Amino acid sequence: MAFKIKPEELASEINHKPPKVNWIDNPVEFRKGTYNHAAVPDSIEYINQPYPRKWQPYEEDWKLPQDWQKIVMEGLRERINKFRSLKLFMDICVRCGACADKCHFFLGSGDPKNMPVLRAELLRSVYRRDFTLAGKLMGKMVGARELTFPVLKEWFYYFYQCTQCRRCSVFCPYGIDTAEITFIAREIMNLIGVNIDWVMTPVKNSHRTGNHLGIQPHGVLDSIEFAIDDLEERTGIRVEVPLNKKGAEILFVTPSADYFGEPHYFTLLGYFALFHEIGLDYTMSTYASEGGNFGSFVSHELMKVLNAKIYAEAKRLKVKWIIGGECGHMWRVLHQYMDTLNGPADFLEVPVSPITGTRFENAKSTKMIHIAEFTADLIRNNKIKLDPSRNDHWRATYHDSCNPSRGMGLLEEPRYIIKNVMNHFTEMPDNTIREQTFCCGSGAGLGTEENFEMRLRGGFPRANAVDFVHKQNDVNLLLCMCAIDKATLPPLLEYWVPGVEVAGVHEMVGNALIMKGENDRSTDLRGNPTIKKEEI
């Protein structure tokens, strides 16, 4: 990483005192390292989004359409009439400030416009001027302002400095959800072609090839075969991974980073080992080869079309139900949006674990369950043999990812699994886990190189909590169940807390899993030697 500032310096210069000048009179400055690049026209064109063009946020001219203000205001009006959430959240905030120091970006940057209340005020001030009586009459006196180019710049900068983690929403006495405001603000900006490449290009890829990375079908197959080889080398067992297989009982969908990314890949090995051991009748798909959904970072429509493939593929392959892998925002979409957007899934059956017979009533409409729910159920019913001492070289803590904790409530299942597959597990401080968990700082499409400083700042609260257990309890592994976490926590920790690695929960399951006919398992799934029993 080309980032020069030392961690101590970066931390010590964080100042939570707001500046003298009123926020409304304080235009944004695009400082290198704190924003993302604009989407390339090719991607925008492929998915038929408006105004594809070459531009960059730091340039003076954004090459906006002539009547961009009109388009934005029309877009805002339309969404106010479509989303009660937006209309309500624009009206009822009392600016009590409870949310202010809940945002990881505020905590890590000290920039007052990263207080969720001000982030929302950026939009609210414009709403006020056109949609409220007081704003029409008294303007700036009541915090109303016109939509100008500097305002748009602020929107772009700060709505792409929010990871839609919803931590503020937990503390808000009215449940105002900044993720919803950010989501809609980004959707409105997308109407005039103001968006970022790290969101739009993955969307385009996923639309075309079925996954964000743009891996074509043979690529998916290649990588899975590679994984099968690796797993054989480490466990002595050659598993079979069906792809695009019609008539399987279960479709398994996981974020595409699992095929290549490190450390995601070891979690993939964990899945394969587990599915083999219990003899699951499942298939993966090259067409629905992505669980994640970058569409959900920019527009409801794009979220819908990307998500649609999962049900479409389940129908084509005539599976009975679906399991989803470890991912964060993917589960927000699957849990809170999929059924509404692309259901009803009346061609599927209520998920029943073929191994334990457990009927997942909680997913009886969506027909999709989380791998952690599935595995926790297996362990509870003693259907797999585990040797937790094979993970004794790890001293782990667990990072709840934002979406499954605050948009679903998946808190105990992963902990139950972890405690059954590992001997050394420590929780981070209470204010940093479960529903109060801190974002990795790189979610919602912000995990780019060019945004690295902001990611380090946003990830500071998380890293700080890891540092605490690293020092107190010698923790050397941060477990998580989110593909973006797995991609962005390693550089974050390398910067703030060197000596702590990152892994998925099912990698630990894979390590601990006793498989029929396995070799001596002298290494874990990463190829690291495990601690022998005699050595302890």
Place this chain on the structure above:
Amino acid sequence: MGLFFSIVAFFIVALIGYLGYFSPMIFGVVIPYLALAIFLLGIVVRIIKWAKSPVPFRITTTAGQQKTMPWIRRNRFDNPSNAWETIVRMLLEILFFRSLFRNTKASIKDGKKLVYGSEKWLWLFAILFHWSFLIIVLRHFRFFSQPTPNFVSLLQSIDGFFQVGVPIIYITNVAIVVALTYLFLRRVINQKIKYISLSSDYFPLLLIFGIAITGILMRYFFKVDLVQIKELAVGILSFNPVIPEALHPLFSLHLFLVSVLLIYFPMSKLVHMPGIFFSPTRNLANDNREKRHINPWNNEFKMHYHTYEEYEDEFREVMKNVNLPLEKEEK
């Protein structure tokens, strides 16, 4: 600037109210009627405006363990999975400010450690303020209606539990002043809060503070003819108004500030009162995968998803090469 503006605005309002004793008809009858009408109508209009927008997605904020398998203990009221649990969650939110109770305070120690402390002051004074306000309004039923409902005596005896002073000092009267002072000073002294505050945040605090102080002054220091005031109030609230011969300036001020509050209410942030009931992150059960939520405009999405057929058409060659199953063989 917002602070200055709202202080000036408050004093102008107060001056007008004080001078109201010149016209008992306008300030005693016309304005109160107008204010009541605007308040009731304004709130109803606001509610209908909200209700005109659908709730396209069920975006519950979950703050506890979900319902999955029976052996995992779930957090019913921070992550409700059915209607009655959601009702309890809403009651906890509305009556006890559940979410605000979670409040923490983050600070940086030793230049690099983030620490989080419990921060219940805002919750405490917010709840003191709101409950005091409610009880004070309910106690005022002794002026509003004839006969006075029974709960008033009960409230009075609880509120005046300590039997200190004559007339007895009500706990809520002290509490509301203390709470408002805290809420106001917080906005002025706490740099972060000052930074986010608008004139519309100071103004209602000043207004309610003015109402509370004038009420207290009338009760303990500059006593007014309460029989006359009740006759006025009951007259108004039975559509049989009697224009009073004279208004005590302090009462005229009190009544005018209340009227302004009623008028200001539906067009300001004070609509959080009805608003909280509509908050989709709180008033919906987290049963998304159990019950399908319907979005009434779901069919308005124009873009079509990339179908498997289109996908296979593009990649048939490579898929065939690696023996992936195909729907259609090459022509």
Place this chain on the structure above:
Amino acid sequence: MYDAPKVILGIIVFLLLFTSPLWINIFGGQTSVKPNIQLPKDANECVYPTEYMKNYHMDLLNDWRDKVVRDNQRFLLKNGNFVDFRGKKMEMSLSHTCMKCHNNKSQFCDQCHNYLSVNPYCWDCHVAPKEGMK
């Protein structure tokens, strides 16, 4: 409008609650009930002017109570001299002074107190004069 049944129910509850004094007044049928104070027929002078007594009698009684009970001072002093009231030293006494003239609690005290839901604790200790003794 979406969720119409719930919203309409909510609006109705809101309106009912916030207009409840109206309904009590209209259907209570007691809006014409007003305090009807019977003034003593054989006295035309009070310890203080009527206007003052109307608004501040509770302060006066409280003050008397303190002087009598706590300072053992039975008669009102002004500049060190006893104050004359109707030819006698003015005794600071609810029963002996006030209720001598205003001898009917229900026709005098209770009229306003009931109207305004005031529940003074005078009668926790004092005994009201028997009514109908006239």
